[in-house]
Amino acid sequence: MSTRVLVFSADELRGKIIRKVLDRNGLECMFFNRILETGDDIVQHSPDVVIVDTESCYPEEINHLRNICQTLKHEVVIVLGRETVIDRFKGPRMRKVLCLFDPLDPELIAVKIKETVSQKEKKGKLTGGDMLEKTLKHLLHLN
Amino acid sequence: MSVDKRKNITAILGPKGGVGKSTIAANLAIALSRMGKKVVAVDLDLGASNLHAIFGMRGSPKSLSDFIQNRVKNLADVVSTTSIGDLGIICGGDDPGIANMPHQKKIKLIRHLSSLNYDIVLLDMAPGASFNVVDFSIIAQQALLVTTCEVPSLLNVYSFIKSAVFRRLTFFLKHNKWFELLELLNQAKEPDKHPHLKTMEGFFSEARKTDAAAADSARKMLARIKPLVVVNRVRTDKDARVGEVIKNLLKEYLSIETAVIMTIRDDNAVGDAIAKLSPIMLDAPSSPFSQDIQEIASRIC
Structure with missing residues (x-):
């Protein structure tokens, strides 16, 4: 199954460039520029990766994206933009997100997505194996 | 149970019954024979032998029973020829009580097994971890431990190695x-x-x-024990990974290094071939099961 990526960017040109490069890298990518509808789009499309581009966003849109990022638990989240803006996506209540500062580098985004998804899958596999190992240890009285 | 390519005895062990051990043994013997090896498959599932049936044989004029009961002097005399290359088979015995042979007879059988003049002597072992099974496996230089992905089978593999x-x-x-x-x-x-x-x-x-x-x-001495784990009836990637789990347990608790982990895909063609009393390597040579057996043959040869 291919990795499904949603890109949210108020800057249509940047959004389309990102989508084009990710498509070329074999990632199933959708682009949205209605920032305030981000939550609905995520629910509807259940992505593996959410890319949030803060460039050209109004302050209320950035606040909205920040709130959305706090609610995402299972998706890989990548935040793009200027360092000063991205800093607002860090903090004790904010889950760990991957930050990529401007200038925009879509190829780097593709590489990071592949790396992160691969690590996540590997972790998932290990968890299944760990559970089996735990069961066997219990049944064999090895604990 | 160490891997030593100078020697020729390979034991196919499936501590839990019904994991596909005899089917693997029969078809592996065919694959090895087709690679130009002189092979004899020995049915050591005494009292419940069925290897000959997987080869499509109704029986044999001579079997292991004849050797164990001293009706035949040499083990080599009970080898039945097959129409498949240089492949012979020693059919298992089903005389009552044969599974619990006296110690002296076991030693004699071990001695004769070790002196069979074949490139590869493939032992199809009985399930369980009885002394007989363990002792026959000890004379083998290679041991293929067959398991499915289910917890009971994995438990039995661990217990067998521990024994x-x-x-x-x-x-x-x-x-x-x-x-x-x-x-x-x-x-x-x-x-x-x-x-x-x-x-x-x-x-x-x-x-x-x-x-x-x-x-x-x-x-x-213990470091020389390097079993090969074969995970049979694999359906998913998750199934294939159970080999790693058992490998970790064997290493952590028994200090046993697993030499190789191999997988055999779940394949309906196996059931079809067994129903026809025809080895799948002959009945469906390009099936996933046959391909995986061929790969195992290449690895152990």
């Missing part, structure tokens, strides 16, 4: 008259009373305090 490790160490320590270490090994059989001996590393560490040279020698 083999303890039996082999017992023989080794007795043979060298290292009785203090033997006493320590007996304590290790009760890990609840002796938690520091729960792992083989714990045993060796304690043994070194008594006799470092003996402990190192025993550890060296």
Whole structure:
């Protein structure tokens, strides 16, 4: 199954460039520029990766994206933009997100997505194996 | 049960019954024969033999029973020829009580198995971890441990290796008259009373305090046990990974390094071939099962 990526960017040109490069890298990518509808789009499309581009966003849109990022638990989240803006996506209540500062580098985004998804899958596999190992240890009285 | 390509005995072990051991043994024998090897498959599932049926044979004029009951002098005389290359088969016996043969007869059988003049002697073992099964597996230079992905089968694989490790160490320590270490090994059989001996590393560490040279020698002997794990009826990637789990347990608790982990895909063609009493390597040579068997044959050859 291919990795499904949603890109949210108020800057249509940047959004389309990102989508084009990710498509070329074999990632199933959708682009949205209605920032305030981000939550609905995520629910509807259940992505593996959410890319949030803060460039050209109004302050209320950035606040909205920040709130959305706090609610995402299972998706890989990548935040793009200027360092000063991205800093607002860090903090004790904010889950760990991957930050990529401007200038925009879509190829780097593709590489990071592949790396992160691969690590996540590997972790998932290990968890299944760990559970089996735990069961066997219990049944064999090895604990 | 070590891997030593100079020798020729390979045991196919499936500590839990019904994991596909005999089907794998029969088809592996065919694959090896087709690679130009002179092969004999021996049905050691005494009392419940069925290897001949998987080959499509109704029976044989001579079987292992005849050798064990002294009706035939040499084991080589009960080898039945097949129409498949240079492949012979020794059909298992089903005389009542044959599974519990006396010790002397077992030693005689082991001696004759070791002197069979074949490139590869493939032993299709009985399930379980009885002394007979463990002892026959000990004479093999290669052991293929067949398991499915289910927990009961994995438990039996672990228990079988544990039995083999303890039996082999017992023989080794007795043979060298290292009785203090033997006493320590007996304590290790009760890990609840002796938690520091729960792992083989714990045993060796304690043994070194008594006799470092003996402990190192025993550890060296144990290091030669390198079973190959074959995970059968694999349906998903997750299934394929159970080999890694059992490998980790064997390493952590028994200090056993698993040589290779191989997988055989679940394949409906196997059932079809068995129903037709025809080996799948002949009935469906391009099936996933046949391909995987061929790969295993290449690995162990």
